Amino acid sequence: MTKQTKENSGNMELVVITGMSGAGKTVAMQSFEDLGYYCIDNLPPELLLTFLKLLADSDRKQKRVAAVMDMRGREYFDSLIGTLDQIEAAEGFDLQVLFLDADDSTLVKRYKETRRKHPLSHGGLVSDGIRKERQMLSELKGRARYMFNTSYLRPRELREKIVESFSGTEKGAFTVNVMSFGYKHGIPIDADIALDVRFLPNPYYIEELKPLTGLQSEVYDYVLKQNDTKELIMKLEDLFRFLIPRYKDEGKAQLVIAFGCTGGQHRSVSLAEYFAEKLSGEYKTSVTHRDIKHRKG
Structure with a gap:
């Protein structure tokens, strides 16, 4: 059948x-x-x-x-x-x-x-x-x-x-769930695709950005303006254009894409926000920031 x-x-x-x-x-x-x-x-x-x-x-x-x-x-x-x-x-x-x-x-x-x-x-x-x-x-x-x-x-x-x-x-x-997380708190076990973005410059080490998160424009703009971030986004957009339709055709009801950085506050949040917005034009999309509640200060 x-x-x-x-x-x-x-x-x-x-x-x-x-x-x-x-x-x-x-x-x-x-x-x-x-x-x-x-x-x-x-x-x-x-x-x-x-x-x-x-x-x-x-x-x-x-x-x-x-x-x-x-x-x-x-x-x-x-x-x-x-x-x-x-x-x-x-x-x-x-x-x-x-x-x-x-x-x-x-x-x-x-x-x-x-x-x-x-x-x-x-x-x-x-x-x-x-x-x-x-x-x-x-x-x-x-x-x-x-x-x-x-x-x-x-x-x-x-x-x-x-x-x-x-x-x-x-x-x-079909739903695409985009998630951010911190590796110090563990990899989410329900992630279909987990992407490590700890290689990007870390806003944590910039005094005025440290207490903020990727939900705020100062951090978001800092992360996305980096040359490595721009290249990563270009490559991931190409990868997602290939992968997501095939996951959907296979019969999955949801796809969980998780971006991870050290604490789950800055880099992963910024990229999760970017791709949740980017993919929402083609798919029903949600975004979750698993570890953002661990923010200090």
Whole structure:
């Protein structure tokens, strides 16, 4: 069955919500409920396709379903990949996988705050359970059409991302998310393309620019007027003209382009702002400055 046939408007839309335990699946499910999705929590995967067919044949004619599938099912979870294959091959369903992730340190902190046991820790360390879970979820993560890193997201911000991605009238609209980050705070795990711009002259070492960020014109203009920046922009514009349409044609719903500098305040912010504006003429675009809140002074 071709992708074009599968995307007929009469199909039932199924969003499988999965990912790391503690990454925000409960908040995600509540968000889908608010959007009018029929939500299922932790149904054994073998029963999912049967349930969807029953729902499709019922008088309710439910067109949007969200199903949380995670490690709480343990012995049933191994069958999820096969179930997703069956759903993709079946008539009448449009499948999307939303994978929620977070940094290990964030997940450990959340478990300590809630005093809950990780489903794979078996009475041991939470970090051991997290490591096992990452290994078990690696294939599923690769199938995700949407991937959100919730390490730095408040529940309200996660809801906003879900609403932005799943409530639009443009079903399956392709989005380019441009991000800035600081390498000292870690590389964002949801970046499809991470670009290191630490080779550019650093405004941090200019006294009047140090307390500012790339959101302010003094820093933005300083970064963009550098000869190396001008050459980099020219090369990246050519690269993005080649890459982005191919990511879109492959069926990705979003592409995350992340620019990184040392602290995530000056160079990366300036370039993220530039390319978010540049790409907005062709694509639905958003911009996030992950580490700008770490600014001192």
